[in-house]
Structure formats: structure tokens, C-alpha cells
Amino acid sequence: MANATLKKIAQVLDISISTVSRALKNHPDISQSTKQKVMELAETLEYEPNAVAVNLRSKNTKVFGIMIPSITNNFYDSFIAAVEEEVKHSGYSLMILQSADNPETETENLKIYRQNRVSGVFVCLSKETTNLDAFHKMKDAGIPVVFFDKVPDDDTYNRVCLADKDAAVMAAEALLKKNKKNILAIFGDTHMSITKRRLNAFQETLLINQEISLSIEYADTIEEAENIISSYFQLKNQPDAVFCMSDEILMGVMKSVQKLKIEVPQQTGIITLSDGFFPKLYYPEITYIETSGYRLGKLACERMMECVKGKEEAKEIYVNSRFVEGGSL
Amino acid sequence: MANATLKKIAQVLDISISTVSRALKNHPDISQSTKQKVMELAETLEYEPNAVAVNLRSKNTKVFGIMIPSITNNFYDSFIAAVEEEVKHSGYSLMILQSADNPETETENLKIYRQNRVSGVFVCLSKETTNLDAFHKMKDAGIPVVFFDKVPDDDTYNRVCLADKDAAVMAAEALLKKNKKNILAIFGDTHMSITKRRLNAFQETLLINQEISLSIEYADTIEEAENIISSYFQLKNQPDAVFCMSDEILMGVMKSVQKLKIEVPQQTGIITLSDGFFPKLYYPEITYIETSGYRLGKLACERMMECVKGKEEAKEIYVNSRFVEGGSL
DNA sequence: AGCGAACATGCAAACGATTGCGAAAATAAT
DNA sequence: ATTATTTTCGCAATCGTTTGCATGTTCGCT
Numbered sequence: 001m002a003n004a005t006l007k008k009i010a011q012v013l014d015i016s017i018s019t020v021s022r023a024l025k026n027h028p029d030i031s032q033s034t035k036q037k038v039m040e041l042a043e044t045l046e047y048e049p050n051a052v053a054v055n056l057r058s059k060n061t062k063v064f065g066i067m068i069p070s071i072t073n074n075f076y077d078s079f080i081a082a083v084e085e086e087v088k089h090s091g092y093s094l095m096i097l098q099s100a101d102n103p104e105t106e107t108e109n110l111k112i113y114r115q116n117r118v119s120g121v122f123v124c125l126s127k128e129t130t131n132l133d134a135f136h137k138m139k140d141a142g143i144p145v146v147f148f149d150k151v152p153d154d155d156t157y158n159r160v161c162l163a164d165k166d167a168a169v170m171a172a173e174a175l176l177k178k179n180k181k182n183i184l185a186i187f188g189d190t191h192m193s194i195t196k197r198r199l200n201a202f203q204e205t206l207l208i209n210q211e212i213s214l215s216i217e218y219a220d221t222i223e224e225a226e227n228i229i230s231s232y233f234q235l236k237n238q239p240d241a242v243f244c245m246s247d248e249i250l251m252g253v254m255k256s257v258q259k260l261k262i263e264v265p266q267q268t269g270i271i272t273l274s275d276g277f278f279p280k281l282y283y284p285e286i287t288y289i290e291t292s293g294y295r296l297g298k299l300a301c302e303r304m305m306e307c308v309k310g311k312e313e314a315k316e317i318y319v320n321s322r323f324v325e326g327g328s329l
Numbered sequence: 330m331a332n333a334t335l336k337k338i339a340q341v342l343d344i345s346i347s348t349v350s351r352a353l354k355n356h357p358d359i360s361q362s363t364k365q366k367v368m369e370l371a372e373t374l375e376y377e378p379n380a381v382a383v384n385l386r387s388k389n390t391k392v393f394g395i396m397i398p399s400i401t402n403n404f405y406d407s408f409i410a411a412v413e414e415e416v417k418h419s420g421y422s423l424m425i426l427q428s429a430d431n432p433e434t435e436t437e438n439l440k441i442y443r444q445n446r447v448s449g450v451f452v453c454l455s456k457e458t459t460n461l462d463a464f465h466k467m468k469d470a471g472i473p474v475v476f477f478d479k480v481p482d483d484d485t486y487n488r489v490c491l492a493d494k495d496a497a498v499m500a501a502e503a504l505l506k507k508n509k510k511n512i513l514a515i516f517g518d519t520h521m522s523i524t525k526r527r528l529n530a531f532q533e534t535l536l537i538n539q540e541i542s543l544s545i546e547y548a549d550t551i552e553e554a555e556n557i558i559s560s561y562f563q564l565k566n567q568p569d570a571v572f573c574m575s576d577e578i579l580m581g582v583m584k585s586v587q588k589l590k591i592e593v594p595q596q597t598g599i600i601t602l603s604d605g606f607f608p609k610l611y612y613p614e615i616t617y618i619e620t621s622g623y624r625l626g627k628l629a630c631e632r633m634m635e636c637v638k639g640k641e642e643a644k645e646i647y648v649n650s651r652f653v654e655g656g657s658l
Numbered sequence: 659a660g661c662g663a664a665c666a667t668g669c670a671a672a673c674g675a676t677t678g679c680g681a682a683a684a685t686a687a688t
Numbered sequence: 689a690t691t692a693t694t695t696t697c698g699c700a701a702t703c704g705t706t707t708g709c710a711t712g713t714t715c716g717c718t
Contacts, residue, residue: 018707
């Protein structure tokens with residue numbers, strides 16, 4: 001008999017609902033004999049507490065929201081996987097919503113989160129988001145928000161992000177060490193703050209050396225990155241190294257590399273920022289600075305748990321970068 | 330003032346909760362004047378209905394569960410994306426849980442779904458699952474289950490799957506048409522029913538032609554696939570075509586292809602079953618039979634919606650395959 | 659016998675929203 | 689003016705669980 005309730009058990013045993021409730025929780029007020037009867041019946045009736053009712057009573061849903069631009073993205077996947085793993089032991093579940101990089105959808109999703117009274121929300125901002133009003137409402141509703149990856153500039157929020165500067169600096173230093181002189185660097189969407197941070201740090205580090213010629217390009221899609229390589233490698237003055245800001249760009253670059261049969265690392269070196277999955281798809285494996293979604297997820301969870309326990313003051317946390325040697329530089 | 334309730338509104342306006350409730354739903358019983366007052370106050374108080382309370386009352390949470398072995402898998406991503414898109418207009422949300430290919434976790438997750446009274450669950454079985462008892466409980470609880478991709482043999486369940494046979498046959502036919510004679514076919518985990526189905530259909534189709542030499546290998550990981558290629562292409566009698574059962578295998582194959590500088594399609598042809606993302610990463614783009622997670626998701630949703638509306642009889646549905654020409658064969 | 663402590667259980671309110679039914683008020687019909 | 693009808697609203701139960709407080713019972717002790 002599924003969907004048993006405390007009421008049913010109480011009726012069968014002819015005792016009160018409260019006694020049943022307490023018996024199941026092993027409350028000291030209840031005698032051993034009743035406890036046993038109750039527990040046995042609950043077992044045979046396959047009683048399972050109605051989480052919805054518990055939530056209503058406790059005002060705590062034990063559900064976290066995660067909002068990302070799109071699920072079909074390896075980086076977010078590992079973030080989600082990390083969060084799921086982490087919050088599970090504490091009895092939390094996840095409610096995942098996609099913003100599709102659309103601020104309106106983003107606002108709607110926040111509304112859904114509010115109406116469902118989630119315990120907290122992890123948010124990776126959409127590319128287009130400029131107005132943060134919708135997020136203020138979350139504060140009013142007492143729902144903690146932890147931003148990750150694409151975070152707002154506003155420092156009154158909790159933000160967990162990759163150490164973009166560090167990573168870009170590490171990549172630049174690796175290029176310097178290899179004595180590369182003619183570098184092509186491809187970055188992503190210029191709107192995004194991570195692009196700016198990465199770009200600035202990268203440029204600054206490289207410009208220490210005056211003899212270096214640095215070309216900066218931007219690509220929003222795999223195809224654009226592909227085309228950039230095609231045009232650059234048709235010139236007489238070919239780059240001796242290519243820097244990719246993200247996996248997406250790396251994919252475009254590598255497609256062109258295969259097409260043009262560019263020899264890596266002999267003809268040109270390649271380095272990228274990446275979560276680590278895609279660089280291992282190629283031969284030679286691509287040298288990269290790890291920007292781990294997984295570790296980001298773990299950190300975001302820690303922060304979220306603090307928020308839930310009341311430590312609401314905004315914090316900015318960085319997950320540090322790691323140089324991973326492939327054979328591409 | 331966040332977290333307003335019907336009660337608060339009622340108190341401020343000195344009317345009953347039921348009137349407030351009806352006014353907000355534009356119930357004809359309520360006068361225009363009260364409706365206006367209520368709606369205005371609700372607006373300024375930023376009233377938002379408590380979904381938890383509504384769920385408890387209506388016994389309908391408007392949440393679907395999705396259980397998959399691991400989120401970090403492109404195929405499931407597109408499935409999830411499709412489902413999320415699809416169910417959203419109907420007001421449903423998603424609760425995603427990973428089984429990590431562990432039957433125990435699977436059972437625990439089902440329990441979570443039951444306790445949260447989800448409206449239905451989409452399940453992709455773990456590799457190790459043999460016992461379906463845990464899923465019977467869902468039936469008892471009146472929660473519809475729609476299996477997808479890795480489905481049980483038991484035909485009393487709803488199953489939405491890829492047309493594995495068709496896809497394998499299509500791949501085999503493409504190889505025949507290209508007049509390939511020395512074919513290496515790499516399959517995945519032998520436990521999985523999809524492996525068997527794909528393997529049988531593939532073999533049968535090819536064996537029509539007696540002159541064809543077919544080598545069958547199995548790989549559970551990217552590395553294993555990589556090694557298989559390495560060993561086969563060190564022989565004098567190299568395959569003139571490679572068939573990959575999945576993206577995972579394709580990735581391993583392509584890594585070796587790059588390493589050994591095998592010319593595709595001149596030296597050897599390649600064809601794979603795939604969702605479509607990874608084949609486009611290479612040059613030439615890999616020819617594949619599309620097994621679309623996205624379309625699978627859409628279909629699974631349709632079936633689920635029918636279940637929710639009461640049409641519970643078990644059904645098996647296939648999403649048909651599509652040949653996508655790349656340049657690799 | 660009488661009184662307090664310890665134990666076991668039940669009552670009822672609460673969480674927030676929905677809804678059938680009844681009742682008061684306002685309007686219409688006779 | 690009285691009855692009939694409509695409009696407008698509130699009462700109270702319900703969903704399933706939790707919990708403070710009160711009640712009742714059984715001992716033990718003097």
C-alpha cells in the first residue's frame with residue numbers, strides 16, 4: 001500500500017497522529033512497545049514521509065537551484081556534477097534551469113526558484129545580463145545567491161570564480177618561457193567580464209617583452225575561431241603560438257589545424273584555458289591552464305552552505321589555476 | 330516586503346483569506362472593487378504564491394525527475410536540454426540526480442523522487458542494474474516512469490529509445506556502398522543491451538557480403554579504443570574502414586588517428602553513431618548516423634505527458650536515425 | 659492514604675493555499 | 689412590503705507533518 005500517511009498508520013493502530021510521528025522519530029516520550037508497533041506497520045505499509053508537507057512545515061525545501069546559460073556545456077556539467085555530489089550527503093537536491101543567455105528567461109527562472117522556495121541558488125550569469133534587479137529580489141526573499149564563473153561586478157554578492165587573471169598570466173608566462181615571438185591570441189565575447197580580465201592580464205604579462213608581436217582576435221563561435229586560424233596561417237608571417245581563451249575557441253582552432261595539417265608543436269604552439277576534457281582529445285594533447293568546473297563547484301557549495309547557516313556576508317572566492325603540460329607547446 | 334502570504338494580504342485589507350485567494354484568481358464571485366484592491370496590494374507586497382503549499386494541496390508538484398548515470402556526458406546533456414525546454418511551458422521543473430552507474434544510488438534516488446512526490450521520472454538505467462524492484466515501487470506510488478536510452482528488457486515499462494538496429498544497419502549499409510572490405514568495428518560495454526542490439530544488426534547486415542573481413546573489438550574507455558587503433562594500424566593488413574559504436578569510442582579512435590597521422594578517408598574510412606557534436610570537431614568531419622539525444626528528449630516528454638494525463642499503458646517508442654554525411658568515409 | 663515525579667499519549671495550532679457550502683447583503687420581481 | 693434572486697463574501701475543512709502544552713496513567717515515597 002503506497003502513499004501511506006501518518007494519519008493512516010494512526011487510524012490502523014488507533015492512536016494519535018502525533019504519537020505516530022514521534023514514534024517514527026524515536027522520540028523519548030514514546031514507549032518502546034508503541035514505537036515497535038508503529039515502526040513495523042510503517043515498514044509494511046511502506047510509509048515514506050511526504051517531503052512536500054515537511055517542507056511546508058519547516059519552511060525549508062532542501063533544494064538548491066542552479067541556473068546556467070545552457071546545460072550542453074562541458075564546463076557547467078562538471079560544475080553541476082560537483083555540486084550534486086557535494087550537497088547530496090546533506091540531503092539537498094538540485095533544480096536546474098537554463099537561461100539560454102536570455103535575461104528575461106533568467107528573471108522568469110528566478111521567479112520559479114522563489115515560488116518553489118529553494119534554499120539557495122547558484123547562478124552563472126547570461127552574457128546579456130546588465131540589470132541585477134531580479135537578483136535583488138532574491139535577497140528580499142531571503143534566498144542566498146552564489147554566483148559562479150560569470151559573476152556580476154557588484155561586490156555585494158557572493159562570487160566564486162576562476163582565477164582568470166592568474167590563469168591568463170600563467171599562459172602568458174608559459175609562452176614567454178618557450179620564447180614565442182609571434183603570438184595569436186583568440187578571446188571570446190567582449191561583453192563578458194571574464195574576457196576582459198583574461199585579456200588584460202594576458203596582455204600585460206606579454207608586453208613586458210618588447211620583441212613580441214601579439215595579435216588579438218575575438219571569436220564568439222567555433223566557426224569564427226576556425227576562420228581566424230585559416231586566415232592567419234595563409235599569411236607568410238605565421239604565428240609561432242596560438243592562445244585560446246576557452247574550450248570553444250580551442251575546438252575551432254584545432255579543426256583548422258587538422259584541416260591545414262599544421263604541425264603542432266613544431267609549426268606552431270598551442271595553449272588554452274580549459275576544464276581539461278577537450279585538450280585530451282587531440283594528439284598531441286593540448287597544454288592548458290586548468291580552470292576546473294569541478295573544483296569551482298566544490299567551492300561554490302562550501303560558500304552556499306555557509307550562507308544557509310547564516311553567514312551571509314558577501315565574499316569573493318577564487319579557485320586557483322594549475323598548469324597542465326600537454327605536448328602542444 | 331517579501332514572502333507575503335494570502336493571510337497577510339487578508340489582514341491588511343481586513344477580509345478573509347478565501348476572498349483574497351479568489352480575487353487573485355479572478356473568480357467571478359468576487360466584486361471588481363475588491364479584486365482591484367487585492368491585486369494592487371499583492372503587487373506592492375510582491376506576493377508570490379508558495380508553490381510548496383500549492384503542491385501539498387493539489388498533490389501535484391509539477392516536477393519531473395531525471396536520473397542518469399552521469400551529467401558529464403554530452404548525450405544526456407542534450408536529452409536534458411530538450412526535456413527542460415519542452416516541459417517548461419507546462420510549468421514543470423526538473424530534478425536531476427546521478428546514479429553514477431551504481432544500482433544502490435539508483436534506488437536511493439528513486440526514494441528521493443518518491444518522497445518529493447515528483448510527477449514522473451525519466452530514467453536511463455545504470456550499466457549494472459539487473460534488479461528492477463526499486464522501479465516497481467514507483468508504480469505502486471503512482472509515479473510514471475519513462476525509461477530512455479538504456480532501458481530494461483521488461484516490456485511492461487514505458488521505453489523511449491534510439492533505433493539502435495536501424496542505426497547500426499544504416500552504418501553497415503554505408504560501408505557496403507563504399508565497398509569497404511576490411512572493417513574494424515569497435516563496440517562498447519558488452520553488458521549493455523544497446524551494445525548487443527547494435528552489434529547484431531551491424532553484423533547481420535555486413536555478412537551478406539562474403540568477401541568482407543570484419544574484426545570486432547570492445548572498448549570501455551577512450552584509452553582502450555585508442556589502443557585498439559594503434560595495434561590494428563601497425564599491422565600490414567590495415568582496416569580500410571573503422572566503425573565506432575559511440576562518441577566515446579570515436580574520441581579514442583580519432584586520437585590515435587591524429588597520432589599515427591592516418592589519412593582520413595584516403596587511408597581508412599571512419600563512421601560512427603553519434604549525437605552529432607563530436608563528429609564536427611574533426612577535419613574532415615566524421616560521417617555519422619545521428620542518434621539524437623535531443624529528439625529522444627522530445628519524444629520522452631510526449632510520452633511522459635501522456636502518462637501524466639492518465640494514459641499509462643506501457644509503450645516502446647523509437648526515435649529514428651538519420652544519416653549525416655561528413656567527409657570521413 | 660496522599661502527593662509528587664516520571665512516563666505515555668493526545669489535542670490543537672501551525673505552515674500556505676484551495677474550495678464546497680452556507681450566509682449576509684444588495685438587487686430584482688411580485 | 690414581501691418574497692425571490694443575485695452578488696459578494698466568510699467558515700471551515702483539507703493536504704501531511706511537526707510540536708508546545710495539557711492530560712491521563714502508573715509508580716514510588718512518605
